[in-house]
Amino acid sequence: MKNASPNAPKNKLEQQIIGLKKDPVRYSIVPKDLAGHVFQITLEVAQPDPAGQCLSLPAWIPGSYMVRDFARNIICISATCHGKQVVLNKIDKHSWQAAACSAALTITYEVYAWDLSVRTAHLDQSHGFFNGTSVFLQVVGQEMSPHVVDIQRPAEPACKSWRVATSLPELKARRYGFGTYRAENYDALIDHPVEMGDFALASFEAHGVSHDFVVSGRVPNIDLDRIIADVKAICESQIAFFEPGSKRAPMQRYVFMTMVVGDGYGGLEHRASTALICNRNDLPVKHQAEMNDGYRSFLGLCSHEYFHTWNVKRIKPAAFAHYDLSRENYTSLLWLFEGFTSYYDDLMLVRSGTIDEAAYFKLLAKTINGVLRGSGRTKQSVAESSFDAWTKYYRQDENSPNAIVSYYTKGSLVALALDLTLRAETAGKKSLDDVMRALWQQYGRDFYQKALTGQQQGLAENEIVALITEATGVNTKRFMDKYVRGTEDLPLTKLLAGFGMVLSDERKTTKVALGVRVSKDGADCKLANVYEGCAAHQAGLSAGDILIAINGLRVTAADAADGLANALARYTVGEAVQVHAFRRDELLTLSATLQADDMPAYNLKLAEKSKAAFVALRPSLLAFKKIRKA
Ligand SMILES: [Zn+2]
Secondary structure (H helix, E strand, C coil), rough: CCCCCCCCCHHHHHHHHHHHHCCCCEEEEEEEEECCCCEEEEEEEECCCCCCCCCCCCCCCCEEEECCCCCHHEEEEEEEEECEEECEEEECCEEEEEEECCCEEEEEEEECCCCCCCCCCCCCCCCCEECCCHHEEECCCCCCCCCCEEEEECCHHHHHHCEEEEEEEEEECCCCCEEEECCCCCHHHHCCCCCCCEEECCCCCEEEEEEEEEEEECCCCCCCHHHHHHHHHHHHHHHHHCCCCCCCCCCCEEEEEEEEECCCEEEECCCCCEEEEEEHHHHHHCCCCCCCCHHHHHHHHHHHHHHHHCCCCCCCCCCHCCCCCCCCCCCHHHHHHHHHHHHHHHHHHHHCCCCCCHCEEEEEECHHHHHHHHHHHCCCCCCHHHHHCCCCCHCCCCCCCCCCCCCHHHHHHHHHHHHHHHHHHHHCCCCHHHEEEHHHHHHHHCCCHCCCCCCCCEEECCCCHHHHHHCCCCCCCHHHHHHHCCCCCCHHHHHHHHCCCCEEECCCCCCECEEEECCCCCCCEEEEEEEECHHHHHHHCCCEEEEEEEEEEEEEEEHHHHCCCCCCCCCCCCCCEEEEEEECCCEEEEEECCCECCCEEEEEECCCHHHHHHCCHHHHHHHHHHHHHC
């Protein structure tokens, strides 16, 4: 398809769209006011509902499980038919109904786009970015029709050199050009975000599929060649992971779109692209070959979002097979869709040879320590955390460490423990890889083909145990009861020992602590979290309190930077200190008995004498390196 003329219809869908006298649903979007951050959208509905066409904007974006009410950013909206104004009644916070009309209906509206995140839309003089969920009204009843969108260049002369990056297929546009793009239905339309501007671009092929890597924002001396070499290795490992025989990728092309900022981190997965946000300093500089934590975590992010191309964009929980975009969609399986993706993201870095085993073990230990840090893990299971993502994980507050567990991090440890269990019980013949491939074959591979006829299916809430048994012969019901639906800590020390690895707790019991996490608040030091049962909790301190002094010595923002290490260095475990703090501007004087720092500090390494046992895990870690070289 690489050499095809952009204007020649190539497939059935394009012929179908071009064959129609008028596109059934057609949008045009223009960056109307860069300084004011406004997109103008015109929507033409060729055959509106004779009873009065309903229109609505999604309340949330798939992949980010929180109701965000994107329609709040619609500034003004109007409708016309035959050039005459049509009454548009607002039905609820994100829906409208036009008065009945006998001919094509045109809706014109403006969207305020000033949220620099991967979830919404952003526009200024430097670039534009949007997700369809923020800008394209859903034409109720015509969601399955082909949708056409004309992406227009801003009128400003400075935007003459702007290009477009999106995985939306071109209809009448050159690759990277402004013009007309198409989507087979509304679900597809909102699953291909669009970036426009003077971005940096590099391309590569992974197992025959064209991949674009787009970087927006200024990054002096960025080493794009190094990035695409590393990302290509990760992509090829993942393609070969799911399709070891054919090495066929599930998409026709793929676009990584990265927004670079001073301080930010995140990504959102789509069926053929991902939108990423990262720190400028995380991206490598030309001629500096070392691997630092920032770049490693950026590659982990790329790996994570790419793995979602299979796990959640095609293998889906049944609750996501047909999204209801107007409200929360509940599933207790995010520990599998986000947690397993979090397990494989770093594992794919080591399998692709991007990082070494020692670095991988460090990342694992970091996750283990993070999960064991909060007492919330003893109260909420990862299944409950998944179900309540909408109101708890996505809406965290100062008490979250005491109340919830992350389905990402604990979910990734569930994956590790499950992987080791399956390997141990089958003498290395089966692993979690077999489970992922079974999920792929059963649910993922033909998801979008089935979706065209409304026959797509997702994984039912209680189906995973049977699927694992079928794929590996191992019954994991007890495992799931304890660690997924229950709140028990995963038996990682024991499981890892079986593979020649030592997980040892290296916390120093002589180090003293208040049992808090502190943060900078202007020139002050604020208690961000107070861990349940700790010295600060027992003394009567609360999250939000401004720490003023310990034993009469001032505490400032500088102490927030080192986590009070300096302020507490001269004391011993069991010693009582006087603490002064402000709450609602009122001075509190409290006494705290310092405790031993009980934050877990696990370290993971290979046991000296048992490297033979580790062989059981090692071939799988390196298996895909071999496939890649073959
Ligand atoms: Zn994710």
